[in-house]
Amino acid sequence: MSTAKEARAIVEMRGITIEFPGVKALDGVDLTLRGGEVHTLMGENGAGKSTLIKALTGVYAIDGGSIIVEGTPREFRGTADAQLAGISTVYQEVNLCTNLSVGENVMLGHEVRGPLGINWAATHREAARHLENLGVRLDTRSMLSAHSIAVQQLVAISRAMVTDSRVLVLDEPTSSLDRGEVDQLFGVIRGLRDRGVAILFVTHFLDQVYEISDRLTVLRNGTLVGEYPVEDLPRGQLISKMIGRELDELDAISQSAARAIDRTSDPVIRATGVGRRGVLHPADVEVYDGEVVGLAGLLGSGRTELVRLLYGADRADAGRVEVRGRTARITNPRHAIDRRIAFSSEDRRAEGLVGDLTVAENIVLGIQAKRGALRKVRKSEQDTIVEEYIQALGVRPANPNALVRNLSGGNQQKVLLARWLATAPQLIILDEPTRGIDVGAKADIQRKVAELSEQGLAVVFISSELEEVIRIAQRIVVMRDRRKIGELTSHDIGVDDLVAFIADEQPQPDSPESAA
Amino acid sequence: MTSVQAPLEKADAFGPLKRFVSRRASWIPVFAALALLILIFIAGQAYFGNFLTPRVISALLLDNAYLFILAVGMTFVILTGGIDLSVGAVMAFTGMFGASLLRDGVPSGIVVPVMLLLGAAFGLAIGVLVQYFDVQPFIASLAAMFAARGLAFMVSLDSIKVETPEILWLQSTRIQGAPGSFYITPTGIIALLVVLVAALVLAYTRFGRTIYAIGGNEQSARLMGLPVVRSKLLAYVVSGVCAGLAGVVFTAYTGASYPLNGMGTELDTIAAVVIGGTLLLGGSGFVVGSMIGVFVYGTIKTAISFMGADQSWTRISVGLLLLLFVVVQRIIVARSDRR
Numbered sequence: 001m002s003t004a005k006e007a008r009a010i011v012e013m014r015g016i017t018i019e020f021p022g023v024k025a026l027d028g029v030d031l032t033l034r035g036g037e038v039h040t041l042m043g044e045n046g047a048g049k050s051t052l053i054k055a056l057t058g059v060y061a062i063d064g065g066s067i068i069v070e071g072t073p074r075e076f077r078g079t080a081d082a083q084l085a086g087i088s089t090v091y092q093e094v095n096l097c098t099n100l101s102v103g104e105n106v107m108l109g110h111e112v113r114g115p116l117g118i119n120w121a122a123t124h125r126e127a128a129r130h131l132e133n134l135g136v137r138l139d140t141r142s143m144l145s146a147h148s149i150a151v152q153q154l155v156a157i158s159r160a161m162v163t164d165s166r167v168l169v170l171d172e173p174t175s176s177l178d179r180g181e182v183d184q185l186f187g188v189i190r191g192l193r194d195r196g197v198a199i200l201f202v203t204h205f206l207d208q209v210y211e212i213s214d215r216l217t218v219l220r221n222g223t224l225v226g227e228y229p230v231e232d233l234p235r236g237q238l239i240s241k242m243i244g245r246e247l248d249e250l251d252a253i254s255q256s257a258a259r260a261i262d263r264t265s266d267p268v269i270r271a272t273g274v275g276r277r278g279v280l281h282p283a284d285v286e287v288y289d290g291e292v293v294g295l296a297g298l299l300g301s302g303r304t305e306l307v308r309l310l311y312g313a314d315r316a317d318a319g320r321v322e323v324r325g326r327t328a329r330i331t332n333p334r335h336a337i338d339r340r341i342a343f344s345s346e347d348r349r350a351e352g353l354v355g356d357l358t359v360a361e362n363i364v365l366g367i368q369a370k371r372g373a374l375r376k377v378r379k380s381e382q383d384t385i386v387e388e389y390i391q392a393l394g395v396r397p398a399n400p401n402a403l404v405r406n407l408s409g410g411n412q413q414k415v416l417l418a419r420w421l422a423t424a425p426q427l428i429i430l431d432e433p434t435r436g437i438d439v440g441a442k443a444d445i446q447r448k449v450a451e452l453s454e455q456g457l458a459v460v461f462i463s464s465e466l467e468e469v470i471r472i473a474q475r476i477v478v479m480r481d482r483r484k485i486g487e488l489t490s491h492d493i494g495v496d497d498l499v500a501f502i503a504d505e506q507p508q509p510d511s512p513e514s515a516a
Numbered sequence: 517m518t519s520v521q522a523p524l525e526k527a528d529a530f531g532p533l534k535r536f537v538s539r540r541a542s543w544i545p546v547f548a549a550l551a552l553l554i555l556i557f558i559a560g561q562a563y564f565g566n567f568l569t570p571r572v573i574s575a576l577l578l579d580n581a582y583l584f585i586l587a588v589g590m591t592f593v594i595l596t597g598g599i600d601l602s603v604g605a606v607m608a609f610t611g612m613f614g615a616s617l618l619r620d621g622v623p624s625g626i627v628v629p630v631m632l633l634l635g636a637a638f639g640l641a642i643g644v645l646v647q648y649f650d651v652q653p654f655i656a657s658l659a660a661m662f663a664a665r666g667l668a669f670m671v672s673l674d675s676i677k678v679e680t681p682e683i684l685w686l687q688s689t690r691i692q693g694a695p696g697s698f699y700i701t702p703t704g705i706i707a708l709l710v711v712l713v714a715a716l717v718l719a720y721t722r723f724g725r726t727i728y729a730i731g732g733n734e735q736s737a738r739l740m741g742l743p744v745v746r747s748k749l750l751a752y753v754v755s756g757v758c759a760g761l762a763g764v765v766f767t768a769y770t771g772a773s774y775p776l777n778g779m780g781t782e783l784d785t786i787a788a789v790v791i792g793g794t795l796l797l798g799g800s801g802f803v804v805g806s807m808i809g810v811f812v813y814g815t816i817k818t819a820i821s822f823m824g825a826d827q828s829w830t831r832i833s834v835g836l837l838l839l840l841f842v843v844v845q846r847i848i849v850a851r852s853d854r855r
């Protein structure tokens with residue numbers, strides 16, 4: 001375990017205060033990073049974690065307090081400055097350039113140069129080496145835009161490893177990663193820690209917190225709750241320190257999942273043999289009224305690909321889709337929306353939350369788009385809907401007039417979800433809806449989904465967190481290697497069963513069709 | 517916990533074509549422009565019979581040397597996601613100022629650097645407005661355009677004849693093999709060199725790569741710790757210097773300077789750059805593409821004068837092509853967004 005008392009402080013932040021117009025994002029927060037230690041920053045969405053990181057790296061100027069790096073007071077004027085002082089950072093919003101190649105994104109600003117300028121062959125070799133350290137092998141000359149969010153996140157992390165830094169800051173680096181990739185990353189982090197690097201880590205996955213951290217700092221509403229060695233703060237206490245209360249019971253959600261579903265009438269959607277060459281082997285899926293169908297599988301197993309075909313975001317080249325018993329041609333998202341099918345994608349930035357509009361405007365946007373420009377949503381009606389979802393999902397600040405751009409990452413995710421739910425679809429497809437969302441809010445979102453499904457909404461729920469899938473879904477479709485490998489009923493399996501099934505470590509349980 | 521992992525990317529799932537597309541998607545518009553150019557050549561040859569001759573092709577480079585240079589500068593600016601409307605006027609002003617100095621007997625060894633510096637100053641002014649005063653590039657460069665045009669008229673309302681031998685030499689010297697074969701003038705060589713140097717800078721220097729990064733996502737570029745401010749300023753300076761150099765070349769080409777030179781040239785330049793496959797949003801494009809764009813523009817002009825039709829047809833056809841290419845680009849961008 002860490003010999004915390006002796007470890008040398010590399011970064012000391014004292015009494016950091018940052019104010020944005022109308023919000024005090026940080027109020028007198030302290031943070032100490034020591035060499036050879038993994039320090040995890042915990043807090044609800046909007047607690048100020050990312051802001052603290054941006055204060056450290058000079059993205060935001062601080063309004064009060066001091067930052068001391070290696071004994072000297074510093075005030076960085078930007079990431080470049082911080083990098084020079086040995087602090088490299090992966091910010092929460094993956095900050096890369098999708099118009100450039102993978103290798104270039106890893107190496108930008110650190111390209112290998114010869115007498116004749118950048119030596120691209122060597123640069124790509126370097127990039128490949130850094131990616132390989134994280135267990136990623138891919139064509140570094142391919143454009144970043146051709147890759148999934150998870151790959152982009154790995155690229156962003158590799159980028160931070162290029163310079164030999166004394167401090168490594170990782171703001172929710174694992175939000176899109178699967179177990180194998182997280183293991184790989186943790187291996188790298190441990191290696192760096194043992195070499196004396198100070199690591200600042202942010203995540204909402206409690207398992208990961210206890211797996212990797214030596215020390216925790218908890219923030220709540222922009223103030224410091226405290227700093228604790230990890231062994232002094234068991235899970236329950238950590239949660240109550242973060243959210244300021246005990247976490248409500250999740251049993252109600254599990255009960256909802258155990259509910260019997262009426263499968264006698266036509267399903268809301270029935271896909272038969274839907275597939276696309278090179279993307280997804282033909283698969284069957286049905287979702288009935290009031291049912292939550294979970295989609296489980298590893299990253300790249302075809303979960304997202306399947307729902308994109310259902311939604312018409314990509315065009316299927318095989319199979320048939322019926323909506324309520326009638327054959328439906330869904331080759332375009334427009335067709336899906338017309339049939340009241342909503343899709344909240346895993347990529348919230350591409351999805352088009354409009355940063356310069358307010359929370360209320362973003363939520364109403366979906367309803368307005370559905371009604372067409374001419375039938376304006378009445379103001380009073382808007383207010384009730386917006387109010388309802390801000391409450392139900394716990395958007396902070398609970399101010400309908402806040403600009404979405406200024407919300408914390410997790411709160412933006414909630415607004416996106418609210419927008420889709422507010423359109424009153426008959427089927428909603430949620431791809432990683434709880435990514436980057438804190439434990440308390442995760443429960444809020446699950447509760448809301450359970451509640452809506454009890455009222456008859458059909459839901460397809462994709463999540464890498466298997467506990468969550470099991471808790472919320474009645475039925476789980478399991479994907480592997482871009483094919484559907486089976487279906488499980490959730491109430492009689494546990495997480496370990498599901499993991500084993502996904503990994504094919506045991507003969508399959510009662511699955512009607514094994515491979516499509 | 518079990519550590520299981522799906523292979524992230526399957527190498528064999530990508531055919532060679534897919535691999536090419538995944539690597540070189542941004543070159544597709546350039547190839548489109550090249551195909552168009554070849555198409556126009558073939559059509560011209562089929563129609564006129566004497567279109568594809570060394571004389572005509574050599575004249576293309578000669579007549580449009582200034583446009584090649586302007587297009588290179590414009591490419592830098594557009595790659596950052598900006599625009600520079602001042603280039604035509606700056607070319608006219610530096611031309612006028614240079615011509616007046618030459619007339620007063622200042623040696624060309626001083627005049628030419630002064631012209632380049634003047635161009636740089638205009639570029640710097642636009643860059644500072646954009647970067648530090650948050651002025652839209654469109655507005656900042658529009659202001660610079662008016663300023664430069666006004667200054668050109670202040671130098672003289674009439675054209676100034678240039679008789680300095682070194683300047684005229686740039687245009688009149690023809691390096692040629694056999695009579696009737698291809699030839700090139702020093703102005704053409706300058707234009708080609710500018711294209712070459714710019715292509716190398718964009719592909720092989722950190723400054724060049726930063727330009728692409730800024731155009732891709734300025735916020736990201738900043739968080740990556742790249743020198744965003746400096747590079748953006750420099751992009752406008754490059755455009756300004758190119759405008760100054762175009763002033764030199766154009767003065768040599770016409771043997772005189774006239775304050776109305778280069779009216780609307782900024783728009784021709786932008787059209788050529790866009791036809792050459794550079795996205796107006798920034799972050800994607802190549803100077804080689806811009807060069808092809810200028811060739812397309814010049815070839816259409818030549819073809820129309822072959823027909824004996826009015827040159828307003830050039831404008832009309834370039835306008836239509838521009839529309840076509842912008843639509844094609846939109847489709848490409850939309851498709852690559854959908855992956």
Ligand SMILES: Nc1ncnc2c1ncn2[C@@H]1O[C@H](COP(=O)(O)OP(=O)(O)OP(=O)(O)O)[C@@H](O)[C@H]1O
Nearest residue numbers: 020025045046047048049050051406407408409410
């Ligand atoms: N540029 C800004 N302008 C105004 N308010 C801001 C700005 N950036 C952040 N905030 C506010 O500061 C608070 C802290 O945000 P921050 O992004 O640091 O939260 P976080 O702890 O990282 O949350 P999450 O877990 O969701 O990422 C939030 O209330 C947010 O709305």
Ligand SMILES: [Mg+2]
Nearest residue numbers: 049050092409
């Ligand atoms: Mg954050």
